Amino acid sequence: MATDAMGLPFEATSAAAWLVWILPFVAALIMPAVGKASKNLTGYVAVGFALMSALSAASLIPVALDASEIHHQISWIEAIGLKGGVLADPLSVIMANVVGWISFLIMIYSTGYMKGDKDITRFWFWMMFFIGSMQIIVLSDNLLQVFFGWEGVGLASYALISFWYRDKKKDHVGTEGRTVLGLLDYYAPTHAGMKAFIMTKVGDVMMIAGMLLIFLFAGTFGFKELMGDLGWAEAMSAQGLLVPAFVLLFGGAVGKSAQFPLNEWLLEAMTGPTAVSALIHAATMVKAGVFLVARIGPIVFALAAAGIMAEQFFEIIAWVGAITALLLATQGMVNQEIKKVLAYSTGSQIGYMMMALGVAGLSHQYVDGYTAGFFHLISHAMFKASLFMAAGSLLHVIGSRFMSDMGGLRKHMKKTYAFMWAAGLGLMGAPFITTGFWSKDAIFAAVYESGSEWALPLYSIAVLTAVITTFYTTRMMGLVFFGKKSKHIEKMEEEGHHVHEASLSMWVPYGILAVLTIGIGLIGFSAEANIHHMFTEYLDHSFGIHTEHVESGESFLPAPLDGLNPIALGSSLVAFSIGIGLGYIFYIGRWVDPVKFVNSNIFFYAIHKVMLNRWYLNAIIYWCFVVAPLWLARAVFRYFERTAIDYGMNDGFQKAAGWGAKVVQGTQTGVTQSYLFVFGAGLLFVVLILLI
Amino acid sequence: MANELTEFVLVSVALLGIGIYGLSVKRNAIRMLFAIEIVINAANLNMVAFGRFLPHSGGQTLALFSIAIAAAEVAVGLSLIIVAYRMYHNIDIADFRSLKG
Amino acid sequence: MADAAFLALSVITIGSAIAALELRSLVYGSIALMGTLGGIAGFFILLDSPFVAMFQLAVYVGSIAVLILFTVMLVKRELIFKKVEDKRRKFVGIALMLVFMVALGAVILDSGIKQITTDEPAVDFREIGDDFLTYYWPALILMGLILSGAVTGALVLARRVDEENGQRVN
């Protein structure tokens, strides 16, 4: 039953944990009725319920500060001893607040962004459904319930990506007519939704397989119960199934968080409304994978203390994260669509978080990497949501998704300009003033200090990615706000449309987040120290992972920075300077024309081409898993169902005997005799396999 | 008994084979019905033969049920054939293949 | 060893089964089928099951075969004598038949079935009646339902009334 560590009245606190995810579902359920009454009302209802849900999450904060937990269970499926419940511990409380408050802000933004859409009720329904499902993932106390939320967010994501299902041209992503390896690089919303659904489903299938494996050995899905008796892990380890099971679970995270090699759906997910991209494909749902790894990582790490080693699990996570971070960052450098650049950046930054959570398990100080990854999750959620919403208002105003159609906007959209710089600096990791800097620096330090054999290569990748990140963020800012006005804008102005700032309900939310990025950044170091402290206690309490108190030796750094790793700090500064310098040369100062630069050298040209074509990964996936199987299905259909059975028996002979065209036009199947023949042969076949 | 069980069973297997041959080769619906009758009779023969050698009354009982059921089956089957004949003026099963794929 | 009666019956049964399928005319085919069914009845007598044999004659030869014969006569003349066949299908079918017989025959000969012999007297057919009334009575009820279902179903299907105007008039 419930553990009431806090001394608060038990009903109140645990009820708040339940309400966090139940309220959004209530809102979703009443939404059709509200929509019938009045379409204008739907927005207020959604915002109101999002606020209530966020407030419930906020009421749980004391739990996190105490590093205690609320665990409340109800019986769910007694037949197999399964219980449902909520588990509010520091990890989930922080996450629930991030999700709750960011979604509240995005809901406000959406009231402006989606104004006048005739399918608005559907939009709110799925948004609320999404928030509820996401909070289930966060607050569940067992894997199965997590999986329910997991599927719920998948469904909502599918429905919202294809929200504009009429597939109008302006809702596509990609450039019309461009092909990669013979396949169009141009996606309609419905196609994109389908792609996301199927690609994440691959991960889901792996996840459920992993869950089932663990359940068969442990007899439970609960996180707390898994930590209770470790006999299951020993048994699994003895059969060599422990690492595979957890890697399968991680497969689910790979799919949902768009990590390599299941990363490609995230880019096309940008066909959805920008509010959706901000909420689902930047701030929350894609973080579900990171959250899952943060949930199960300590369990795996704690097993090591019991002598059950599963290092490969962490190595795989670290490498998947590193590869994704670099791969997607490079593609972000060359893309022309503002939302896609941000999407690449999202995947890349999540790669960072994975890397941190991975190296955490490879080092002795688990809490360092753990804190770094999670802190980066929080800061990324803020600045990326802000950037996306800002990009959404650009799209709203300009009416085009291409950055080449923007340019010189800094005078017209001053607020957006300022906020985008603030959030963009967060993404770049501008030293000392942004949350992005502190979290990224913590990741660098964690990787560097992990003492793993992979530390050096991972560290190089991390730094290289940081350079690229800074570069493409500067590039984005340069293309959008600097230089001359594009022809598109000039044409708009001729037609009498004026470029103006977006409405209040739109700029306020991203303004708040941008200000927070800087504001928390200013106290960033102590914020991180607080989280670090919280997690140290949490890991110790819940998983028995002790952290040795390393005395920070004589640091030559000045007092406020005491305890930072000087090498990480140094490389962070260098990476930032190189990236922003290069970006300034090409895109803000415009001293060198990037097009000429790329074309000047066959080497640059080739690299540019590969990056633009998404490393050919997307095309290869399509060839292998879509085009080829369709061929195969057609072939099976044509040659097995239609021909093999009947051709040999019927038409083949008649053709050979030259009985003419009559036979050819007579279609092949539907002939009962062949069916009966197969029946007889099948009977023989069954008897045969029985006798063998 | 003058004859061995094996012999009866072998005759029954032969009839079963002939019946399956008829079903997978013949195109005339009525002839396919013949083939089905042959298969059912093969099974009945088997049943009664086993029943005699056990000896046990169940074999004959099942044979009786089976014969009666075959009569019912054939009645429905023939009426279906008659409907088909009225529609197509043809009873060639291999020509009835609008459903396929 | 098999006696003469058995051999003769086997030849009649299997021969007329083949004839029923292979004879060009459907009418002769159905007469040959009656031969098969009669042959089976003969086997039943050899197996000391006169009651089943009588039932077989009454139901099969008496009604089913006649029913088929009538249907045969209902359809057009050309169809009765037309025999379209795909030769290739036929060869494959014969191959299947032979494989079937050989495989099943081998299984049966290989098994211990040969040892099953009996010297006990045959079951008295009164026992069958007993069985019907004490043990199998639910099956008998179902049998009645089957017949009623089959008859109504067959009648509805075979009816010609208001076929043309299509819609049912309420």
Next chain:
Amino acid sequence: MLEITSTPLVIIAILGVAGVILPVINVIRKEKGSNSFYAVIAFAALIISIGYVGYQFLTDNVLPSALFSEDVIVDDAFGGFFAIAMLIVAIFTTVGSFNYMRKHNYPAIYYSLILLSTIGMVLVAYSTDLIMLFVAWELMSIPTYALVGFIKRNPQSNEAALKYFLFGALSSAIIVYGISLTYGITGSTNIGEIIQGYSNLDPGLLPLALLSVGMFVAGFGFKMGLVPFHQWLPDTYEGSPPTITTLLAAGTKKAGFAATIRIVVLGMVVLNLDWTLALGILAIMTMTIGNVAAIMQKNLSRMLAYSSIAHAGYILIGLAVSPYSSLGLQGSLFQILNHAVMKGMAFIAVAGIVTTLAVTNLDKLKGLGRKMPITSLGLVISLLALAGVPPLAGFWSKLMLFGGALDAGGALWWAPWLAIAGVLNSALSLAYYGWIMRRMYFEGETEKRVSEPKSVIAVVVFSIIFLVGFGVYPDPIIKFVEYATPIVSLGLMP
């Protein structure tokens, strides 16, 4: 001894009387009288029957499962479970026909045949004697031959019926053959005695036992739609009246499983043969071919038909691993109940679409979500449940099936592969389910809403409540399944 109040006998009495009386009323009223009049009689009979089954369960008059009896039928939980599933399907069919049969002749006979076939389906599950089982099997089959061909003016209906009839007749002959072999080597037709006979079997007779298993698998496999005995199925499902397709897909197919569990699984466990591998191979073939063929279909009924072939494969997983994992067989039973509701609702929805729009071609279903919102919602929910998306009831049964396969992995090296094949196939099936959903919601422009048949709405609403309700809180049904599942495992047989 059989009590006169035992469930199967009462069901025979209620449904049998109603089934026989309907044509008589028809004759007395000189073939006048509306469709709904007969439908209400049939519906009432079915409701009373299902009520009686429930009453028997609640008053604990039902024996636990896996008891063999001295009689030809036994009133046990296993039979009761199937009785509930079949009666739900029959109710779906009857309710769905309220609307569908308005345009067709002879409603009285139609409902009478449905009732008779339902008796057969229910009694198959209750039988503990091979002869009884065979007779019940035929009572189930013969009326459906007539029902499939019921629309006499429609050539496709007739073609479907002929194909179905030829297959059915052959397979019932094969079943008799299998029964005769089993009877020959054990000396009885009572399943309990057969199991006794098997447990001290002369090793020389083993091949015959295997032969009879093969014949049972082929004969029942025809109804279940196992590859390679499946080929009639898509044709028949497409051609027959969609309401009757409901009865075939959701009802008679499940009776095939009931028979297989009673005979093959219960009976052959004692033999300790490797028949499980054969079922495993068939399961994989069935799943894969069903799903691959479904991808290319252009017709909704046909696509659903292939999908139900695939589902037979999933259900067979549980049967294949049953001697080593009770979870698998429980999953099979749960999946059978789920599939009855899911496919039942899907085909009733198709019937609704056919009666209002007269199309089943997928290309013509564009924008169905706006034309017929409730029907479409039902179709979507049933497709998602078929794919096993949580939180719908289909998720739990698949979870149990695959879990059972993994669970049996300790004893059967190939069992985990069944789970892997099943999971891959589920993922594959999403492709074509998604295709249908996309057609319904994401295509087409401005469709006007048309009025949907009330009977279809009733079925859809019931099914959605069932699927979502038991998806969120499956506990009662899992308990029921546990209670109804016979204990099949090596060493536990008499």
